[in-house]
Amino acid sequence: MNVDETDLPGLGRRKDFMTASGRRIGVVEYREGQTELIVSTWDDPDTCQASVPLTADESATLGNLLGGQRLAMKLSEAHREIPGIVTRQFSISAESPFQNQPMGKACIRTRSGVSIVAIMREGEVLPSPGPDVVLHPGDLLVAVGTQEGLDTAAGILRNG
Amino acid sequence: MDPLALTLIELGAVVFCLGLLARLAGRIGMSPIPLYLVGGLFFGAGGLVKLEGMHEFAHLSAEIGVILLLLMLGLEYTATELVTGLRRSWQAGILDLLLNFLPGAGLAVMLGWGVVGAMVMGGVTYISSSGIAAKVITDLGRIGNRETPVVLSILVFEDLAMAVYLPVLTATLAGVSLLMGLQTVGISLAVVTLVLVVALRHGHHVSKAVHSENSEVFLLNLLGAALLVAGLAAAMQVSAAVGAFMLGIAISGATAHSATRVLEPLRDLFAAIFFVVFGLNTDPRSIPPVLGWALLLAVVTAATKMITGFWAAKRAGIGVPGRYRAGAALIARGEFSIVIAGLAVASGVVPSDLAALATAYVLIMAIVGPLAARFVEPLVRVLRRPVRGPAFRTSGPA
Numbered sequence: 335m336n337v338d339e340t341d342l343p344g345l346g347r348r349k350d351f352m353t354a355s356g357r358r359i360g361v362v363e364y365r366e367g368q369t370e371l372i373v374s375t376w377d378d379p380d381t382c383q384a385s386v387p388l389t390a391d392e393s394a395t396l397g398n399l400l401g402g403q404r405l406a407m408k409l410s411e412a413h414r415e416i417p418g419i420v421t422r423q424f425s426i427s428a429e430s431p432f433q434n435q436p437m438g439k440a441c442i443r444t445r446s447g448v449s450i451v452a453i454m455r456e457g458e459v460l461p462s463p464g465p466d467v468v469l470h471p472g473d474l475l476v477a478v479g480t481q482e483g484l485d486t487a488a489g490i491l492r493n494g
Numbered sequence: 495m496d497p498l499a500l501t502l503i504e505l506g507a508v509v510f511c512l513g514l515l516a517r518l519a520g521r522i523g524m525s526p527i528p529l530y531l532v533g534g535l536f537f538g539a540g541g542l543v544k545l546e547g548m549h550e551f552a553h554l555s556a557e558i559g560v561i562l563l564l565l566m567l568g569l570e571y572t573a574t575e576l577v578t579g580l581r582r583s584w585q586a587g588i589l590d591l592l593l594n595f596l597p598g599a600g601l602a603v604m605l606g607w608g609v610v611g612a613m614v615m616g617g618v619t620y621i622s623s624s625g626i627a628a629k630v631i632t633d634l635g636r637i638g639n640r641e642t643p644v645v646l647s648i649l650v651f652e653d654l655a656m657a658v659y660l661p662v663l664t665a666t667l668a669g670v671s672l673l674m675g676l677q678t679v680g681i682s683l684a685v686v687t688l689v690l691v692v693a694l695r696h697g698h699h700v701s702k703a704v705h706s707e708n709s710e711v712f713l714l715n716l717l718g719a720a721l722l723v724a725g726l727a728a729a730m731q732v733s734a735a736v737g738a739f740m741l742g743i744a745i746s747g748a749t750a751h752s753a754t755r756v757l758e759p760l761r762d763l764f765a766a767i768f769f770v771v772f773g774l775n776t777d778p779r780s781i782p783p784v785l786g787w788a789l790l791l792a793v794v795t796a797a798t799k800m801i802t803g804f805w806a807a808k809r810a811g812i813g814v815p816g817r818y819r820a821g822a823a824l825i826a827r828g829e830f831s832i833v834i835a836g837l838a839v840a841s842g843v844v845p846s847d848l849a850a851l852a853t854a855y856v857l858i859m860a861i862v863g864p865l866a867a868r869f870v871e872p873l874v875r876v877l878r879r880p881v882r883g884p885a886f887r888t889s890g891p892a
Binding site (some may be wrong): 342343344345348358360366372379380381382 | 638643751815871
């Protein structure tokens with residue numbers, strides 16, 4: 335993917351790329367540290383239809399949502415041969431009893447048979463996380479297991 | 495009345511009125527600069543209310559306002575941005591300089607104001623208001639637009655051009671000979687280069703010298719350094735404003751960002767007083783005779799900025815609507831045109847009509863600029879809508 339990086343003197347940098355549908359999408363990173371998501375209009379790729387200011391947490395979450403989707407799709411494809419195995423994503427909310435706790439404390443595999451195969455955090459993937467990885471609010475857990483197992487795991491992460 | 499009491503009352507009234515004007519400007523979404531100028535005209539010589547008590551303070555404040563305006567202009571871009579901007583946009587920058595300097599200079603010659611007047615008016619029409627342009631781009635949500643870097647790099651070039659222009663202007667105003675003038679140009683070019691090299695290689699040292707985590711210490715360091723450098727520059731017959739500008743360029747990185755934040759309120763106050771004082775010194779009765787010229791100059795230089803932006807955006811591969819947007823964003827003139835005219839008026843070697851013309855011109859351009867930037871897009875869209883042929887009209891669905 336060819337991402338264009340352009341200096342905005344006095345303001346910061348713009349990083350964007352052209353989508354297959356002919357619209358530009360990307361971010362403006364300000365010198366002061368704020369981030370803005372920008373999307374061009376459909377008829378003029380030079381102009382912006384929307385520029386949405388994002389906090390650090392919000393941009394991390396958005397990155398996880400977009401990246402997690404792709405990871406989950408890939409995993410589902412890999413598991414398609416095995417009947418009964420499903421991939422699902424769980425996000426750790428700020429109310430989750432396991433936020434800022436090592437993942438092992440939730441005993442997800444023991445209690446539901448579900449494997450957490452990856453954690454998406456701030457746009458990056460932690461593959462095969464161990465039990466001592468500390469969960470943060472906004473993390474996206476990619477889990478593989480049976481339908482019932484995943485329901486159980488969702489309940490554990492929500493209610494402890 | 496006690497003179498101190500009178501001064502305080504006058505100053506308070508003026509600053510309070512400026513607050514009201516700034517609020518009004520914010521409400522209708524325009525730059526406050528034209529309103530400050532009008533405020534000054536209203537209070538000043540030949541105006542409705544005479545203010546005598548605050549004269550001394552206002553005069554010094556106006557000087558500080560110029561120093562702060564230029565210091566913050568220097569702080570706006572890092573040395574790296576200036577160098578890459580120069581490398582990437584020098585063709586557009588030179589076109590900008592030629593197209594926009596010549597109309598002002600030409601009119602000054604036509605009005606018989608001589609070489610000095612031409613130097614001044616050329617500068618007044620050349621320099622876009624980076625303050626108004628940046629605000630318009632932000633307010634209209636165009637920061638992510640593809641033509642915005644083109645606009646910004648032209649502003650960067652103008653910024654550098656000011657560093658050469660201001661010393662030359664100061665020398666011209668002081669009435670030095672051609673040889674001395676060339677010497678001044680040489681010196682200022684050397685100083686600009688030196689400051690850029692120092693800022694690129696050792697900018698962190700300069701920054702470190704003024705930086706402090708404590709915002710009070712930081713503010714005092716910055717202001718002290720700026721006034722010292724400006725004073726020394728003035729003592730060496732280079733303009734005080736240039737000294738402050740160079741200091742701004744030399745301060746870089748994170749220090750520059752926090753310096754901008756710390757200085758902003760001070761700049762707003764003193765710059766507002768500067769605009770008022772400029773208006774105070776202009777007789778409102780001298781404006782109507784030059785209004786026609788100002789309008790003509792406004793039309794011509796709006797067109798030339800448009801051409802500059804259009805051409806630069808075209809070169810950068812921007813589509814037609816974006817080219818118009820780039821041109822329109824550059825139209826506004828403001829604070830620096832007044833700074834240039836102010837330097838000229840202070841030197842006393844230009845006719846008083848020049849101040850009136852510059853005031854009227856900036857009044858028009860500071861109002862028209864943001865409006866042009868806002869309405870150029872729908873206008874271009876209407877004009878570019880495909881014209882329906884008569885065949886459609888006759889065979890359309892009944």
